[in-house]
Structure formats: C-alpha cells, structure tokens
Amino acid sequence: MVLGLGTGSTAKHAVDRIAELLHQGKLKNIIGVPTSKKTHEQAVSLGIPLSDLDTHPVLDLAIDGADEVDPFLNLVKGRGGSLLREKMVESVCKKFVVIVDESKLVSHLGGSGLAMPVEIVPFCWKFTAKRLQELFEDSGCVAKLRTCLEKNQPFVTDNGNYIVDLYFKKDIGDLKVASDAILRLAGVVEHGMFLDMATTVIVAGELGVAIKHKQ
Numbered sequence: 001m002v003l004g005l006g007t008g009s010t011a012k013h014a015v016d017r018i019a020e021l022l023h024q025g026k027l028k029n030i031i032g033v034p035t036s037k038k039t040h041e042q043a044v045s046l047g048i049p050l051s052d053l054d055t056h057p058v059l060d061l062a063i064d065g066a067d068e069v070d071p072f073l074n075l076v077k078g079r080g081g082s083l084l085r086e087k088m089v090e091s092v093c094k095k096f097v098v099i100v101d102e103s104k105l106v107s108h109l110g111g112s113g114l115a116m117p118v119e120i121v122p123f124c125w126k127f128t129a130k131r132l133q134e135l136f137e138d139s140g141c142v143a144k145l146r147t148c149l150e151k152n153q154p155f156v157t158d159n160g161n162y163i164v165d166l167y168f169k170k171d172i173g174d175l176k177v178a179s180d181a182i183l184r185l186a187g188v189v190e191h192g193m194f195l196d197m198a199t200t201v202i203v204a205g206e207l208g209v210a211i212k213h214k215q
C-alpha cells in the first residue's frame with residue numbers, strides 16, 4: 001500500500017502509529033509519501049520506507065489533519081504551511097481520510113474568522129496580496145503576509161514560497177467560484193481549500209469518535 005503521510009500536530013500521531021504497527025509486524029508492505037519536509041524527517045526517523053509522486057503517481061490512501069471541515073467534507077488546510085505538497089499528494093489518493101477534533105467543524109469554510117492560506121511566489125508579494133484582497137472585497141477580506149513569529153521575517157514554505165492568509169468578515173459564497181478566482185491570479189501557486197477531496201472524516205469529540213463518509 002502506498003500511503004500519503006499528512007502534516008501537522010494531528011497527522012503526527014497517525015505517522016507515529018503507522019510506524020508502531022509497521023515495527024510490530026501488524027502492517028506490511030507500506031510505502032509512505034510525505035506531504036512536507038517535517039513529515040519526511042519524522043518518517044525517516046521512525047524507519048518508514050518512503051517514496052514520492054514521481055515513482056508512485058497514484059496512492060491508495062492518505063491520512064491528514066485539517067483546519068476546517070464543512071458539512072460536505074470540504075476542508076481548509078495549510079495553517080501549518082504545507083498545503084501545496086498536501087494537495088499534490090492528496091489529490092491523487094484513492095481514499096483520503098481526515099482526522100480532526102470537533103473544534104475543526106464549521107458550517108462554512110472561511111467563516112471561522114481564522115486564516116484561509118494561499119501560497120504565492122515571493123516576487124512582488126504585496127501586489128499579489130492586494131489582488132487577493134480585492135478579489136474578496138465584498139466579503140470584507142483582509143490579506144496578511146504570514147511571518148515567522150520569532151524573527152518577523154516572511155514565513156517560507158517547503159517550496160520556497162510565501163503564504164498570504166485571507167481573513168473574511170462575511171461569507172465567501174460559492175467555494176468553487178472562489179477557488180477558481182484565486183487560482184486564476186498570476187502569482188498564486190495554490191490555496192488551502194480542499195474541495196471534494198476527503199472521502200472520510202474522523203472526528204474526535206467529548207462524547208467519542210464520529211465517522212463521516214462522503215455522500
């Protein structure tokens with residue numbers, strides 16, 4: 001089985017558990033495809049055999065966390081900065097299982113008041129950020145360059161790009177329309193809306209675990 005290995009504080013537990021099962025002999029013939037440099041390092045340190053999309057362009061399963069999950073299992077991802085590699089890997093998985101706690105459930109993506117990340121090229125980033133903000137003027141959008149807290153320098157992704165976080169005051173409307181509009185802007189590499197990609201979402205809550213399947 002070729003398995004996409006997600007990124008973030010939740011996915012980290014899944015990667016640890018996969019390694020544990022592998023070493024106990026309860027999982028066999030697993031090859032992992034990491035979605036970030038950090039997960040790559042974690043998987044190497046745990047002895048999980050690894051590959052990449054050049055060698056394995058189709059994956060059987062990916063397991064990852066998310067920042068927001070709507071009732072249709074659309075996601076916001078990338079608040080940890082790994083959205084591009086995650087989207088590349090998770091868009092070619094036969095099954096994409098998302099693991100979250102119930103704090104990540106929202107009624108509309110972008111409605112939580114938290115960041116909707118967009119990965120952009122560093123060249124004239126202010127110009128691209130301004131164009132992104134203008135695109136969602138009607139939704140009261142504010143676009144902010146993500147910085148590293150300790151140095152107040154731009155946060156740089158694993159791909160050498162910057163991230164602009166979009167904050168909305170109002171509903172962004174049709175998600176597919178919003179996604180297409182963002183991707184049409186020159187300077188944008190990818191955004192953190194993962195539409196129609198998750199096949200299953202496993203939600204941990206105070207009362208136990210709920211499993212939601214795509215309809």
Ligand SMILES: O=C[C@H](O)[C@H](O)[C@H](O)COP(=O)(O)O
Nearest residue numbers: 008009010065078080081082
């Ligand atoms: O870039 C980060 C990824 O998209 C994460 O999967 C997402 O931010 C969720 O992370 P966490 O499990 O740490 O909340």
